[in-house]
Amino acid sequence: xxxxxxxxxxxxxxxxxxxxxxxxxxxxxxxxxxxxxxxxxxxxxxxxxxxxxxxxxxxxxxxxxxxxxxxxxxxxxxxxxxxxxxxxxxxxxxxxxxxxxxxxxxxxxxxxxxxxxxxxxxxxxxxxxxxxxxxxxxxxxxxxxxxxxxxxxxxxxxxxxxxxxxxxxxxxxxxxxxxxxxxxxxxxxxxxxxxx
Numbered sequence: 001x002x003x004x005x006x007x008x009x010x011x012x013x014x015x016x017x018x019x020x021x022x023x024x025x026x027x028x029x030x031x032x033x034x035x036x037x038x039x040x041x042x043x044x045x046x047x048x049x050x051x052x053x054x055x056x057x058x059x060x061x062x063x064x065x066x067x068x069x070x071x072x073x074x075x076x077x078x079x080x081x082x083x084x085x086x087x088x089x090x091x092x093x094x095x096x097x098x099x100x101x102x103x104x105x106x107x108x109x110x111x112x113x114x115x116x117x118x119x120x121x122x123x124x125x126x127x128x129x130x131x132x133x134x135x136x137x138x139x140x141x142x143x144x145x146x147x148x149x150x151x152x153x154x155x156x157x158x159x160x161x162x163x164x165x166x167x168x169x170x171x172x173x174x175x176x177x178x179x180x181x182x183x184x185x186x187x188x189x190x191x192x193x194x195x196x
Contacts, residue, residue, distance in 0.1 A: 001072075001073055001074075001075055001078055001103055001104065001105065001106070002040070002070050002071070002072050002073070002103070002104040002105075002106070003070065003071050003073055003078055003081050003082065003101050003102070003103055003104070004068045004069070004070045004101065004102045004103075004104055005068060005069045005070075005084070005085070005098040005099060005100070005101050006065075006068060006098075006099040006100045007063065007067055007068065007069050007096055007097065007098060007099065008095075008096070008097040008099060009063050009067075009091070009094060009095065009096035009097070010062065010063065010094070010095075011060040011061060011062050011063060011094060012042065012060065012061050012063065012091055012092060012094055012096075013059065013060060013061070013092050014059050014060075014061055015153070015154065015155050016042070016061075016091060016092050017039075017041065017154055017190040017191050018154075018155065018156045018157065018190060019091045019092035020039060020042070020069075020089075020091050020092075021039060021189045021190055023089040023090060023091045023096070024039065024071075024084075024089070025189075027084055027087065028080070028081065028084075030077075031189050032189045034073075034074070034077065035182075036072070036073070036074040036181060036182070037071065037072060037073050037074065037077060037188065037189070038071070038072045038183060038188030038189060038191065038192075038193070038194040039069075039070075039071055039072075039188070039189055039190070039191050039194075040069075040070040040071070040072065040191060040194055040196070041115050041116060041191035041194075042061070042063070042067060042069060043067070043115070069096075069098065070104075072180075072183075072188075072194055078103065081101070082101045084098050084101075085098055085099065085100065085101055086098065086099070106176075106177055106180045106181070107176065107180065107196065108173050108176065108177075109176060110169070110170060110171045110172070110173065110176055111167070111168070111169045111170070111171070112167070112168050112171065112176060112179055112180065112195040112196060113149075113165065113166060113167040113168065113195065113196065114165065114166045114183070114184070114192070114193055114194055114195045114196070115165055115191070116152065116154065116163035116164075116165070116190075116191050116192045116193070116194075117132065117163060117164055117165075117166045117184060117185050117192055117193050118161055118162070118163055118185045118186055118187055118192050118193070119151065119162045119163060119164050125148055128148060128164065129146055129148060132146060132166060132184055132185075133146065135184040135185065136168075136179065136184060139178050139179070139182045140175070140178060141168075141171065141175040141178050141179050142175065143168045143169060143170060143171055143175070144169060144170030144171075145167075145168070145169040145170055146166070146167070146168050146169075147166070147167040147168075147169070148164050148165070148166055148167075149164060149165030149166065149167065150164070150165055151163065151164050152164075152165075154187075154190060154192070156190070161187065161190075161192075163192055166184075168195065179195050180195050180196075183195060
């Protein structure tokens with residue numbers, strides 16, 4: 001399941017994934033270790049009304065009232081996470097209040113994408129695709145088409161990761177559900193490998 005919170009938060013740095021995880025982990029200490037849990041990246045449009053999304057890690061993303069914090073969860077964790085309604089978080093020094101959680105079912109779409117999948121050090125695009133196909137075969141997912149997209153850095157206190165957007169197409173509905181449930185690769189708590 002996905003659990004979506006409305007958020008009251010004016011702005012966050014572009015590279016806020018680790019800070020968001022830290023803030024949530026204070027209430028959900030199991031979050032990093034739960035294999036079926038993950039935090040979707042907070043999405044802000046690339047451009048609107050003459051505004052262009054900033055790119056530098058420290059620059060601020062100004063969140064709209066429609067921005068949602070979405071967590072992918074196994075069903076048995078949902079009630080515990082719903083209890084975060086009304087909690088005040090500090091994310092990279094910015095105040096965030098979690099409001100009105102809504103449960104969302106996984107999509108039946110036969111085309112999915114992940115905004116972030118971790119790329120190995122010095123991994124070529126061909127090697128990345130092969131590794132992704134192998135990871136998907138391990139969960140009985142065999143897409144007809146797989147397309148890597150732009151690369152983006154992601155920082156944690158101890159390292160800098162490189163991630164890529166990844167589109168996966170022409171799945172069966174069962175494959176789509178399995179890929180959404182299991183994802184691919186590490187760092188789901190930082191928004192990596194989660195498909196929508």
